Amino acid sequence: xxxxxxxxxxxxxxxxxxxxxxxxxxxxxxxxxxxxxxxxxxxxxxxxxxxxxxxxxxxxxxxxxxxxxxxxxxxxxxxxxxxxxxxxxxxxxxxxxxxxxxxxxxxxxxxxxxxxxxxxxxxxxxxxxxxxxxxxxxxxxxxxxxxxxxxxxxxxxxxxxxxxxxxxxxxxxxxxxxxxxxxxxxxxxxxxxxxxxxxxxxxxxxxxxxxxxxxxxxxxxxxxxxxxxxxxxxxxxxxxxxxxxxxxxxxxxxxxxxxxxxxxxxxxxxxxxxxxxxxxxxx
Amino acid sequence: xxxxxxxxxxxxxxxxxxxxxxxxxxxxxxxxxxxxxxxxxxxxxxxxxxxxxxxxxxxxxxxxxxxxxxxxxxxxxxxxxxxxxxxxxxxxxxxxxxxxxxxxxxxxxxxxxxxxxxxxxxxxxxxxxxxxxxxxxxxxxxxxxxxxxxxxxxxxxxxxxxxxxxxxxxxxxxxxxxxxxxxxxx
Numbered sequence: 318x319x320x321x322x323x324x325x326x327x328x329x330x331x332x333x334x335x336x337x338x339x340x341x342x343x344x345x346x347x348x349x350x351x352x353x354x355x356x357x358x359x360x361x362x363x364x365x366x367x368x369x370x371x372x373x374x375x376x377x378x379x380x381x382x383x384x385x386x387x388x389x390x391x392x393x394x395x396x397x398x399x400x401x402x403x404x405x406x407x408x409x410x411x412x413x414x415x416x417x418x419x420x421x422x423x424x425x426x427x428x429x430x431x432x433x434x435x436x437x438x439x440x441x442x443x444x445x446x447x448x449x450x451x452x453x454x455x456x457x458x459x460x461x462x463x464x465x466x467x468x469x470x471x472x473x474x475x476x477x478x479x480x481x482x483x484x485x486x487x488x489x490x491x492x493x494x495x496x497x498x499x500x501x502x503x504x505x506x507x508x509x510x511x512x513x514x515x516x517x518x519x520x521x522x523x524x525x526x527x528x529x530x531x532x533x534x535x536x537x538x539x540x541x542x543x544x545x546x547x548x549x550x551x552x553x554x555x556x557x558x559x560x561x562x563x564x565x566x567x568x569x570x571x572x573x574x575x576x577x578x579x580x581x582x583x584x585x586x587x588x589x590x591x592x593x594x595x596x597x598x599x600x
Numbered sequence: 601x602x603x604x605x606x607x608x609x610x611x612x613x614x615x616x617x618x619x620x621x622x623x624x625x626x627x628x629x630x631x632x633x634x635x636x637x638x639x640x641x642x643x644x645x646x647x648x649x650x651x652x653x654x655x656x657x658x659x660x661x662x663x664x665x666x667x668x669x670x671x672x673x674x675x676x677x678x679x680x681x682x683x684x685x686x687x688x689x690x691x692x693x694x695x696x697x698x699x700x701x702x703x704x705x706x707x708x709x710x711x712x713x714x715x716x717x718x719x720x721x722x723x724x725x726x727x728x729x730x731x732x733x734x735x736x737x738x739x740x741x742x743x744x745x746x747x748x749x750x751x752x753x754x755x756x757x758x759x760x761x762x763x764x765x766x767x768x769x770x771x772x773x774x775x776x777x778x779x780x781x782x783x784x785x786x
Contacts, residue, residue, distance in 0.1 A: 470723070495737060512737075513634045516730035597723040598716070 364563055371561045372416070379577045384422045384584050391559075393417030394430040395463050403465070403542045403549035404475055406458050409434035414463075416559050422466075422584055423593040424600075429464040429583060431556040433457065461536070461553040464583060468518070468548045469592050471599050474510035476518055478527065478541040481506055498524045504531050505540070518543050523590065530589045533582065546599070550586055617754035624742040628763060631735035632681050635766060638731040639674075639684055642724035643691065646671045649721065652714050653698050656705050660697060667694035681735075685766050688728070695721060732766045739763045 372391045380387045394414025401408050414432035421427065435455040443449045476494075483506040487493050492508040494515045501524040509515035519527075530550070531539050538553040558579050561572050587593055646667055657664050670690045673679075679687070699718055702709040743762040745751035 470726070497733065497737075513631070513638075513727075513731050513734045516733045517727055520726065520729070596719060597726070598719045600719075 367563070367567075368560045371567055372559055375561075375573060375576065376416070376559055376580070379573070379580055380418065383577070383581055384420070387418055387420035387422075390417045391415060394432055395428060395465065397434075399465060399549075400432060400434055400459075400463060402544065403463070403551070404477055404544055405479070405540050405542045405549065405551055406434060407436065409458050410437040411435045411455060415556060418580075418583075422587045424595060425469075425587050425592045426467040427465070427584070427587060429462060431461065431554070431558060432463045433460045433556050459551060459553065460556060461551065462558070462583060464550040464552070464586055466548055466550075466587060466590075466592050468543060468546055469595055469599060470518065470597050471546050472514050472518060472543060474514045476507065476509040476511075476515045476543040478519070478543075479506045479508065480504070480538045480540045496524060497521070498528075501525075501528055504528060526590050530586065533589070548590065548592070613750075614754070617751055618758070621742075621745050621751060621754045621758060621760060624738070624745050625760065627738040628735070628742050631731070631738040635681065635728070635731040635735050636684070638724070638727040639688055642688075642695075642721070642728055643671045643674055645717065645721055645724055646691070646695070648717055649695060649698055652711075652717055653701050653708070656701050656708055657698065660701060663694045663697045667691055667698065670694070681766065682764055689767070692725070692728075695725075729768070732768060736765045739765055 369391055376391070377389045380389055392415055394417050397409065397412045400406065400412065412432065412434050414430045417428070417430040419428035435457050438454045438456055439451055440454065441449050441451040482503050483493060483495070487506055490508070492510060494507040494509050494512050496502060496507060496516070496519060498521065505527070507515055507519065527541065534552045534554075536553045538551075540551050542549045559576050561567060561576075562569075565572050650664060650668060653660075654664065667690070670687045674684060674687050674691075699721060702714060702718070708714055742760075746755040746760055746762045
C-alpha cells in the first residue's frame with residue numbers, strides 16, 4: 318500500500334510537471350494521470366487483501382476469547398430473507414454485508430453480521446434540448462449491525478419495537494401498543510399483531526433492558542423486532558466495524574482493542590436482554 | 601351556514617364520539633376475554649402442582665387447601681372479572697409458596713416433571729401479567745373517554761360508567777430460584 322502511495326506521489330509530480338510545461342497536450346495529461354489510476358487500483362486491491370487477512374487472523378481469536386465456539390466468516394452476512402423477515406425494514410433492491418458470526422452464547426443461538434441495504438431511486442430530467450435522461454441513485458435503507466438471537470419465550474405473532482416515540486398520528490396505523498413506561502415510549506414505538514403477546518414479550522424488566530441497550534450503543538435508529546420466536550436487533554453503524562485502520566500498524570493494540578470492544582458489546586446483547594435465562598417452557 | 605350542513609356536521613361529530621366509545625368498550629371486552637383465558641390456563645396447572653408437592657407440603661397444608669378451594673370456586677360458577685381477580689390474589693401467592701417448597705427438597709427441585717411444571721407456571725404467570733397489563737391499558741383508555749370532554753357526552757348518553765382496573769396480586773416476597781425475574785406481578 319505504501320508503494321502505491323509512492324507511485325501516486327511520483328505521478329502527482331509528473332502531472333505537476335505536465336501542467337507547468339508550456340506545450341501541454343491531452344496525451345501528456347493522460348500519461349500523467351495513468352499512474353494515478355493504476356496506483357489507486359493497486360492500492361484498493363492491496364488494502365482489501367490486507368483487511369481480509371487481518372480479519373481472518375484477528376477476529377476469530379478475539380471471538381474465542383469472548384465466547385468460544387463461534388463461527389466467523391469475513392465475507393458472509395445474514396440472508397436478505399432474514400433482513401426482510403425481521404419486519405423492521407422495506408425490501409431492499411440491493412443488499413450486501415460482511416462479518417458474519419454465528420453460534421451459541423450459553424444456551425442461546427445467535428447470529429449477526431454487518432449489512433447494507435439500499436433501494437433504487439429512478440429520477441428523470443429533461444435537458445435544454447428536450448431529451449429526457451433517467452438517472453439511478455441508491456439510498457440507504459439500513460447500514461449497520463443486524464443481530465438475531467433465539468428468544469427465551471415462544472410467541473406466534475410479530476412485535477416490532479421501532480425507533481422514535483409514538484406521534485399524534487401513530488394510532489391511525491393498526492397495531493400500535495401503548496406501554497406503561499414513559500422512558501421506553503420516549504425512545505420507541507411498539508407495533509404488534511397481538512397486544513397481549515407484545516406485553517408478554519415486553520415485560521417491565523425487558524423494557525428497561527432495551528432502553529439500556531439503546532443507551533449503550535447510543536445509535537439513533539436502533540430498533541428491535543420479535544418474529545418467529547427470535548429477537549432481532551438493528552443498530553445503525555458502519556460496515557467496517559471490524560476492519561483495521563490503514564494508518565496504523567497491524568499489531569497496534571488500540572486497533573485490536575477497539576474491535577474486541579465492538580464484538581464484546583454485540584455479544585453482550587444476550588446478557589443485556591437476559592436471553593439466556595430459560596425459566597419458561599422454552600428450553 | 602345552512603341549517604342542514606350544521607345538522608349534518610353535528611350528526612357526524614356525535615357518530616364519531618359514539619363509535620370511539622364503542623371501540624374502546626370492545627377493546628376492554630376483548631382484553632377481559634384474554635385475561636380470562638390466561639387465568640384459566642394458570643388455574644388448570646393447580647392440580648398438577650398440588651399433586652407434585654402434596655408429599656412435601658405438610659407445613660403448608662393451609663396454602664394447599666386455599667389454592668385448591670379458590671380454583672374449585674373459580675370453576676364452579678361463572679364469575680365476573682373483579683371476582684376472578686380477587687380469587688387470583690389468593691391463587692398467585694399460594695402457587696409461589698408451593699413452588700418455593702422445592703427449595704427445601706432437592707429431589708423435588710431436580711425432578712424433570714417439576715422443572716417442566718415450574719416453567720409452565722412461570723409462563724402462565726407472565727401471560728396473566730401481560731393480559732392484565734393489556735386489560736388495564738384498555739380500561740384506562742375507556743375511563744379517559746368517560747371522564748374527558750367531548751367523549752364524556754357520548755359515554756353519558758350510552759350510560760357507560762368507568763371500570764375498575766385489574767389489581768395485581770401482592771408482590772412476591774421470597775422469590776424462589778428459577779422463578780420469574782421480570783418484576784412483573786401476575
